[in-house]
Amino acid sequence: MLEILYQDSHLVAVNKPAGWLVHRTWLDRHETVFVxxxxxxxIGQHVFTVHRLDRPTSGILLMALSSDVARSLSQQFEQHQVAKTYHAIVRGYLLDDGTVDYALTEELDKIADKFSSAQKAPQPAITHYRALASVEVPLPIGRYPTSRFSLMELQPQTGRKHQLRRHMSHLRHPIIGDTTHGDLKQNRGVVEHFSCPGLMLHASQMQLSHPVTGEHLSITAPLDSRWQGLIGDFGWKGILPALEGVEFASPSGQDSGQIVIR
Incomplete structure (x- = not known):
């Protein structure tokens, strides 16, 4: 059963589990579970996709219940009228707020795009980021005796393929669990020491105009058990109360910007 975050007679939003494909594809012939x-x-009703969410990414997936609504929602996404907020856990200390304005070349799939024409010029890509917390743990995952991680809020202004993963890698703070653009040693270390596999990227909030009524919609997706466990291990409980599903008191003795555990 999928967790339904919002549903009316026109659209439905679910909390996509990490690792689930949105729909069937010949590239993954052996998969049997699809959103x-x-x-x-x-729900006993046909659904229409209106945007993408990568297989390893968890969080809000919005779908239409008719082709007309799907067309209207797709236009909102194409015209950047949908505000999306993601949360990610990245390698190292990233303690400030900022914007990544770094054009990205199109990533082609080795199989699906093997007959595609020559690579296009880099496309504009902009991501706003905000540091929420950081932690240093006494584990020599890399070449140092300790390992550092940061909790980030990410807001993509554009929607390029793998944009958030590539932009965080560009800052040299790759997202934990990113097998394509990330740090393999860190990924393995997090699985080994914290039993937390997979990409730590979650589509947590979405704001848009209802395609039929015009009312403002704000949808939030709670974090899964992997996230709940890791933010507990890192002492970050209460940083994202709306996503944790439980109200926590603010950690005493900490300022509102960073949590650093040494």
């Missing part, structure tokens, strides 16, 4: 088919069976 579209599962949701269709769950």
């Amino acid at each position: 579209m088919q599962t949701l269709r069976d769950q």
